[in-house]
Amino acid sequence: MSAIIIRQGLVVGEHATVVADVLIVDGRIAEVAATIDAPSDAREVDARDCWVGPGFVDLHSHLREPGREAAESIESGARAGALGGYCALVAMPNTEPALDNVALVSFVLERGARTPLDIAVAGAITQGRRGELLAPMAEMAALGVRIFTDDGVGVQDSSVMRRALTYARPLGVRLAQHCEDEQLAAGGTMNEGALSGRLGLVGRPALAEELMVMRDIELVRMTGAPLHFLHLSTGRSVQMVLGARDEGLPVTFEVAPHHFTLDEGACASYDPVFKVHPPLRSPSDVAALREALRRGVVDAVATDHAPHAPELKDLVFDEAPAGMLGLEHAAALTFEALGPSSDPRTFFQVLSRGPARIAQLRADDIRVRHSAHGAAMVSGEDANVTVFDPGSRWSVDRHTLESRSMNTPYDGRAMSGRVRATIVKGRLVVDQGLLT
Amino acid sequence: MIESIRGRSLLSLDDLSKEAIVEVLDTAESFVEVNRRSIKKVPALKGRVVASLFFEESTRTRLSFETAAKRLSADVLSLAVASSSVKKGESLRDTIATIDALGIDAVVMRHRSSGAALQVSRYVPHVRVINGGDGQHQHPTQGLLDAFTIRQILSERHDTTGLESGASLFEGLRILIVGDIRHSRVARSDVAAYATLGAEVRLCAPGTLLPEDVKTWPVTVAGDFDDALAWADVVGLLRLQSERGSGAFVASLSEFTFSHGLTVERARCLKSDALIMHPGPMNRGVEIDSRVVDSSRAVVERQVSNGVPIRMAVLYLSVAGSREG
Amino acid sequence: MSNDDERQARTRGLAFTAKSQLMTADDVTRAVRRMAHEIVERNHDVASLSIIGLQTGGRAPASALASILAEISGQPVSAGMLDVSFYRDDLSRNPLVTSSATNIDHDLTDRTVVLVDDVLFTGRTIRAALNALSDWGRPRAVQLAVLVDRGHRELPIRPDYVGKNLPTSPDEAIVATHEGVWIGTREPS
Numbered sequence: 034m035s036a037i038i039i040r041q042g043l044v045v046g047e048h049a050t051v052v053a054d055v056l057i058v059d060g061r062i063a064e065v066a067a068t069i070d071a072p073s074d075a076r077e078v079d080a081r082d083c084w085v086g087p088g089f090v091d092l093h094s095h096l097r098e099p100g101r102e103a104a105e106s107i108e109s110g111a112r113a114g115a116l117g118g119y120c121a122l123v124a125m126p127n128t129e130p131a132l133d134n135v136a137l138v139s140f141v142l143e144r145g146a147r148t149p150l151d152i153a154v155a156g157a158i159t160q161g162r163r164g165e166l167l168a169p170m171a172e173m174a175a176l177g178v179r180i181f182t183d184d185g186v187g188v189q190d191s192s193v194m195r196r197a198l199t200y201a202r203p204l205g206v207r208l209a210q211h212c213e214d215e216q217l218a219a220g221g222t223m224n225e226g227a228l229s230g231r232l233g234l235v236g237r238p239a240l241a242e243e244l245m246v247m248r249d250i251e252l253v254r255m256t257g258a259p260l261h262f263l264h265l266s267t268g269r270s271v272q273m274v275l276g277a278r279d280e281g282l283p284v285t286f287e288v289a290p291h292h293f294t295l296d297e298g299a300c301a302s303y304d305p306v307f308k309v310h311p312p313l314r315s316p317s318d319v320a321a322l323r324e325a326l327r328r329g330v331v332d333a334v335a336t337d338h339a340p341h342a343p344e345l346k347d348l349v350f351d352e353a354p355a356g357m358l359g360l361e362h363a364a365a366l367t368f369e370a371l372g373p374s375s376d377p378r379t380f381f382q383v384l385s386r387g388p389a390r391i392a393q394l395r396a397d398d399i400r401v402r403h404s405a406h407g408a409a410m411v412s413g414e415d416a417n418v419t420v421f422d423p424g425s426r427w428s429v430d431r432h433t434l435e436s437r438s439m440n441t442p443y444d445g446r447a448m449s450g451r452v453r454a455t456i457v458k459g460r461l462v463v464d465q466g467l468l469t
Numbered sequence: 470m471i472e473s474i475r476g477r478s479l480l481s482l483d484d485l486s487k488e489a490i491v492e493v494l495d496t497a498e499s500f501v502e503v504n505r506r507s508i509k510k511v512p513a514l515k516g517r518v519v520a521s522l523f524f525e526e527s528t529r530t531r532l533s534f535e536t537a538a539k540r541l542s543a544d545v546l547s548l549a550v551a552s553s554s555v556k557k558g559e560s561l562r563d564t565i566a567t568i569d570a571l572g573i574d575a576v577v578m579r580h581r582s583s584g585a586a587l588q589v590s591r592y593v594p595h596v597r598v599i600n601g602g603d604g605q606h607q608h609p610t611q612g613l614l615d616a617f618t619i620r621q622i623l624s625e626r627h628d629t630t631g632l633e634s635g636a637s638l639f640e641g642l643r644i645l646i647v648g649d650i651r652h653s654r655v656a657r658s659d660v661a662a663y664a665t666l667g668a669e670v671r672l673c674a675p676g677t678l679l680p681e682d683v684k685t686w687p688v689t690v691a692g693d694f695d696d697a698l699a700w701a702d703v704v705g706l707l708r709l710q711s712e713r714g715s716g717a718f719v720a721s722l723s724e725f726t727f728s729h730g731l732t733v734e735r736a737r738c739l740k741s742d743a744l745i746m747h748p749g750p751m752n753r754g755v756e757i758d759s760r761v762v763d764s765s766r767a768v769v770e771r772q773v774s775n776g777v778p779i780r781m782a783v784l785y786l787s788v789a790g791s792r793e794g
Numbered sequence: 795m796s797n798d799d800e801r802q803a804r805t806r807g808l809a810f811t812a813k814s815q816l817m818t819a820d821d822v823t824r825a826v827r828r829m830a831h832e833i834v835e836r837n838h839d840v841a842s843l844s845i846i847g848l849q850t851g852g853r854a855p856a857s858a859l860a861s862i863l864a865e866i867s868g869q870p871v872s873a874g875m876l877d878v879s880f881y882r883d884d885l886s887r888n889p890l891v892t893s894s895a896t897n898i899d900h901d902l903t904d905r906t907v908v909l910v911d912d913v914l915f916t917g918r919t920i921r922a923a924l925n926a927l928s929d930w931g932r933p934r935a936v937q938l939a940v941l942v943d944r945g946h947r948e949l950p951i952r953p954d955y956v957g958k959n960l961p962t963s964p965d966e967a968i969v970a971t972h973e974g975v976w977i978g979t980r981e982p983s
Contacts, residue, residue, distance in 0.1 A: 230682030231483065233583035233606025233654060302591075303584030347562050349582035351604065499877065502896055508929045511880035541880075632895075785880070 036063070037461055038071035039454070042080025042420055045087075045377045047386070047409045055085055057416040060404070060459030064412050076461055078454045080420045086381035087408040088120030088417035088455060090388040092180070092209075092287055093263060093335035094360065096122070096152075098144065099137070100129025104438050105340040107141065110360070111148035113338070113435040115462045117360040118384070118452035120417035121151040121406050123392055126162065127185035133157035133168040138176050142402070149462045151403040151417075153392055155180040158197050158208060164188050167197060174204050177401030179393040182209035184263055185310075187245050189215055195252050202258035207391065209261040212245035212270070213237065213311055222351055224297040224312040232301060234350065239267045239318070242311050246270045250277045250284065259283035261391055264337050266292045266311040268321025275330055285391050287335035290366040291357055293322040295442060305346045305353030306442045309339070323370045329379050333388040336363045340438035358441040361434055366443075368423060368450035385419070404458050416459040425451035425466075435468070475790030478590045478598040479783055481607040482661035490665060491636050493782050494617050498631050500778035500785075501621075503540065513789050514543035520568050522578040523601070524550045524585070529749065529773075530601055534577045534610075537780035543788070546571065561585065565592050575788045577601050583654075597787045605652050611748050612658030614779040616666060618772050619644075619703055622744060639666035645697050646670065646688075647729055648707030648756050649678045649718075655748045656707055660688055673697045675728055677718040694729060698738040705746045706731060706756045722755050731757045736764070744768050810967055810980055817958060817975035822941065825957035826855065829939055830862040832955050837906055837937075840867040844905045844933070846898065848923055849877040851912035854972050855941050859910055872905070874898035876930075881922035902931035908955075912970040914940040917951035941970045 039055040044065055054069040055062060071077070096110040105113075107124065114122050124141055126132035132141060138154050145152025156173040160166045162183040170181055181201060187210050188194040194210075201208050218241040223229050225236025246262060250273060253260045265271050265286050274286045291309060296316045299307040307313060325331050339356025346353050364384060371379055389395050389407025396405035396414060408414040431444040455463035462469060471477065471484045473492055482490070503511055519538040523531050531547070538545045550564065568576065575597040578586055583604030590598040602608040616639075617631075623638045624631045644663050650656040650672055663670050664687035672679060673691040683690060691697035698704065709725055719725045726732070731745070736758070739745075745761065747769050753759045762769070817825070837843055840863055847856025853875055860873040877896045909923050920938060927936065939955035944962040958975065962968060967980045 225681060227682040227685040230680045230685070231657075233604050233657065235605075236681065303587050304591075349561060349580065349585045349588060351582040499879070499895065503880070506929065510929070512925060513880040 036072050036075035037078060037416075037456060037459070038069060038075045039078045039080045039085055039418070039420060042083045042085035043377060044085045044410050045381050046411070047378070050377055055410070055418065057418070057456060057459050060416055062408065062410065062412050062414045062416050062418070065410060078420060078461065078464060080453070082422065082424055083453055084377045084380065084421045084423060086377065086410065086419060086421070087385040087389070088406060088419045088457060089118045089364065089384040090121040090123075090392055090394060090406050091119050091336050091338070091360065091363070092123050092261070092333055092388045092392055093184070093289070094122040094124055094338045095127065095340065095356065096124045096141075097128060097340060099140065101342075103342040105436060107144040107152060108148055109435065109437045110338070110340075111145070111150045111152060112468060113360040114150055115455045115457065115468060116435050116452065116466075117336075117362070118364050118419040118421060118455050119150065119360060120419070120455065120457045121153060121389070121392070121394055121403065123153045123155050123180060125184050126155055126157040126182065131157045131162045133160050133162065135169070135172045135176060138173050138178060142176065146402070149457050149460060151394070151406070151457070153180075153394065153403055154178050155182050155184070155209065157181065158183045158188055159193065162186065164190055164193060167200060170201060170206060171204055174206050177403065179206050180209050180261065180391075181206060182211065182263065184209065184211045186215065187211045187213050191248060191252070194249065195256060198252055198256040198258035198260065202256060207259045207261050207393075209263050210245065210249055211263050211310075212242045212249065212265070214241045214244050217241035217244065222308055222312070223300040224314050226297065226315060228297055228301065232303070234300070237310070237312050239269065239314065242267060243269050243273065246273050250274070250282065253277070253282050253284055257283070259285070262286035264289040264292060264311060264335065266314050266322075267318045271321060271325050275325075285332040287333040287388070288322050288326070288331055289335060289337040290359060290363045291337075291442060293319055293326060293370050294366050295319070299442065300350075303350045305348060305350050306357060306440050308350060308353055308355045309337075309357055310355045326367070326370050326379075326383065327372060327375065329382070331383050331387075333391060334363060334367050334383040335388065336360050340436050341440050343439050346440045356440070358434065358436055358438060361436065362429060362441070362443055362448060364421060364452055365448040365450045368421070369448075373423070373449075380421070416456055418456040419452060420454035421450060422453045423450045425449075425453070427451055474783065474786050477787060479609050479787055480586050480590060480598065480600045482609045482612045482658045482665070483607065485661075485665065487636055487665050487667070490613065490616065490662060493613050493779070493786065494620060495632055496782035496786055497617055497775070497778040500781040501775070503781070504778055510540050510542055512542045513785050514538065514541035517543045517574040517788055518546060518572060519543045519784065519788070520546040520548060520571075520573045520576045522548050522550055522564070522568065522576050524578070524580040525602065527579055527602070530579065530776075533776040534599070534601060534780050537777050537784055540777070541781055541784055543784070546573065561589055562592055565589055569593050569596065575599060575784065580604065599783060599787060602654055604654065606654050606657065607661075608654040608658045610776070610780055610783055611655050612662040613783070614772060614775045615659055615705065615746060615748070616662045617779055618746065618768055618775050619744065621771065621775065622768060626742075636666045639663065639668045642668040643700055643702045644668045644670050644705065645673060645691065645701035645703070646705045646707065647673045647694070647731070649709050650674050650707065651678045651680045651718075652710070653707050659705060660686060664688070671697055671700070673729065675719055675725065695735065695738050698735060699740070701743055702740065703744045703746060704731070704739065707748070708750065708752055709756050722752075726755055730755060731761055733758050733760050736761045746772060749773065810969055810978055812969070812976040812978040815974055815976050816960060819973050822957065822970075822972055822974060825941065826858050827862055829955040829957060830859055830866060833859070833863065833908060833939070834866055836954070840869055840871060842905055843871060844900065844902055844907045845871060845873040846876050846907055846909055846927075847873070848909060848911045848919060849875055849896070851970075852910040855912055855939070856910035858972065859908075859939065872900050874900070876909075876923060876926055878919060878922040878926050881925040883918065883922065896926075898930055902927065902933045904934050906935045906937065907933040908937045908939050910939045912941050913968050914938070914943045914951075914953055915946060917947045917949040920951050921949055942968055942975055944968050
């Protein structure tokens with residue numbers, strides 16, 4: 034395999050940053066040094082004024098295959114991910130049919146293997162994601178599945194969730210929860226509050242999320258099993274999980290860029306592109322999430338990339354499906370939220386190292402078929418590297434996205450920071466902001 | 470804040486200023502006169518095309534709007550979409566594009582989803598959109614005709630005219646709204662109109678039928694129904710839909726009548742000159758006793774007959790007020 | 795200042811600035827009286843007349859004419875007010891003016907209607923009035939009385955009775971009331 038030399042970027046290690054060259058040979062980081070004499074046939078990547086760090090890992094991508102390929106396929110999702118700086122994606126199981134058995138998990142893994150990225154799979158907790166009977170987690174774990182979730186909905190029945198945690202614990206896998214009590218959420222379409230009342234839309238109260246967060250923290254305490262909280266959207270949810278973590282409970286959480294960038298006010302236009310579960314929240318919730326990011330207490334940023342075919346987002350707000358795209362802008366939005374003078378280590382921590390640990394894709398995790406992610410940026414490690422240009426200014430055009438769908442809430446928005454290059458398993462997949 | 474609906478769509482009363490609302494009421498006065506002539510027609514919208522697009526069935530409101538358009542000499546395209554084979558999930562965009570191809574100046578629409586009128590107005594910004602009711606959000610012409618009816622009756626009593634009184638008769642006027650406010654677009658439009666015009670508005674309903682965010686509304690919530698009835702100059706009743714009274718929000722229709730129905734007994738608490746209003750259709754025996762309906766204080770017929778002049782005023786200001794394209 | 799003009803001016807965000815006064819209140823009173831005599835001269839049977847003032851500028855002149863005619867003839871004279879806002883064909887040029895009431899309490903059939911307005915300019919208001927009248931009945935004849943004819947007709951409309959002929963340029967403005975007649979300009983206020 035040919036070599037890649039990344040020139041003069043700010044290499045972001047786990048503990049220190051240094052301007053250096055990075056040489057990649059045969060899928061591994063060969064050398065990191067102030068200047069490197071690269072082989073003549075090495076592909077050069079100019080990383081001056083850029084950050085060079087471990088490739089991003091998304092804990093939460095809806096790749097829609099099987100069942101809704103009009104919106105996205107594993108292949109198109111992987112391409113979108115690569116442009117966004119991602120070297121690994123965890124594919125969510127709410128496909129049609131759901132990924133609740135080895136046959137379907139194998140299908141996705143096999144399709145994923147044809148893409149340049151590492152596509153990991155999250156299996157369903159319950160059969161058909163119906164929240165009643167446990168899915169065969171042990172069988173799926175043998176294929177390498179390390180995360181299980183019914184995402185799209187949370188497990189409503191407390192006894193089922195307790196059993197699932199108890200069962201998962203000895204398997205060394207992690208459950209992940211979409212926290213929303215469906216009864217309290219009452220079929221609502223936006224955050225419950227003064228605005229939802231004025232707009233005549235049924236609201237999903239913050240308590241619907243927070244109540245399940247509370248419950249699951251206690252179930253973790255009871256069972257000792259680890260749990261990852263998906264897309265926490267309120268300040269109170271984050272506060273509760275941080276408290277539980279401080280107590281030593283094995284809980285982690287992610288936040289999605291739309292929850293720390295947009296607030297419920299966007300729904301006043303009734304444009305279904307802003308419809309998402311859990312919904313866009315109040316400005317004070319957005320501020321709380323941004324504050325947590327800046328303080329460095331967030332475990333992971335995850336995109337919750339949710340493509341929907343254009344005609345579906347053309348419906349009235351009530352009838353349109355929930356979800357927005359995320360892979361191609363998460364890095365820029367995370368960079369903006371952290372602030373221009375932020376420590377690049379925080380950036381790579383939430384986009385790469387944190388998620389790699391939760392997904393069990395690090396070098397010292399037992400992986401089946403996937404390479405190692407969340408590198409410390411030292412020689413010998415698998416070469417999953419992202420080059421990020423914090424000075425780049427661009428704007429989003431929903432017609433030129435790599436995703437098959439167009440439901441981005443940021444159409445026309447000016448963005449700060451862009452991925453310049455993505456190297457996956459030693460291969461230059463994105464260079465100068467374009468797929469190679 | 471919108472100062473006038475001239476040349477604009479009418480989507481919600483929430484955004485209208487007092488002047489904008491009074492302008493509609495004043496314009497409607499002239500159309501009341503037109504509706505009394507033997508030839509109830511003026512050429513103001515001659516050559517214009519008004520489409521009525523009712524995704525949710527409502528014979529009365531649709532006929533009221535279509536009559537208004539015809540009396541303005543507009544050409545009317547009537548699309549009873551609800552009765553066609555449109556299934557749930559049909560793109561609004563496609564329906565509108567079809568109509569737009571026919572060169573319409575204005576569309577009057579009713580839809581079961583909140584915000585549908587605004588979404589349509591974004592697809593066809595050159596077309597005036599008149600919201601005939603969208604989900605639980607707003608029913609602007611109902612709010613306007615309710616306000617107009619109140620002004621009409623009170624100005625007769627005070628021996629003045631609506632035009633002369635402007636909004637003055639609403640200053641400090643005590644208006645009570647009773648019933649399923651939570652799910653009512655009429656309530657939202659009424660409250661917007663009355664509060665903007667300067668009235669003091671109170672709401673009375675079982676707890677589950679009050680909106681979640683009622684603390685942010687320009688109203689007070691009345692605790693005791695009888696006290697509220699004695700306080701009010703105007704009582705607006707809302708229809709309780711039978712599905713709401715089947716246990717989820719209220720145990721039963723008779724339970725609702727027990728706690729918040731305007732029975733003959735309760736009607737005795739009212740001031741002798743209080744007005745009783747209802748947007749229709751009424752559930753006689755549920756929110757209002759038949760005998761109370763038929764009593765002289767009920768002004769429901771006036772509300773119905775004021776529907777056409779108000780809708781003529783809205784169409785006239787909105788459509789005739791726009792630059793010819 | 796003519797209310798109609800004033801309202802039109804206000805609507806368009808324009809304010810009238812007088813340059814000079816062309817007729818005093820006395821001049822106007824004399825002109826109206828003369829017109830009343832001309833009306834009687836031409837239409838011997840005052841009882842068959844209907845003096846209809848156009849809202850809102852023709853209101854005052856119409857009632858002045860009606861009362862002078864009643865005085866001269868010794869009989870009551872039928873009168874009324876006509877609002878023409880809904881009949882205008884130039885809505886795109888002139889923004890909407892909030893309409894006032896139409897009040898005609900007698901049958902116009904077989905009568906001679908004398909339309910009365912303050913200022914005759916393009917003639918479009920009168921054309922709208924003729925349209926409106928046709929919804930009220932079929933008069934035997936329609937005549938036109940105006941305080942001021944300022945020229946610049948865009949339609950074949952001519953007045954039968956004129957208080958004063960005043961040549962103007964199109965960008966000048968005229969205000970005519972019982973208090974007098976002024977010429978001036980309209981500027982954005």
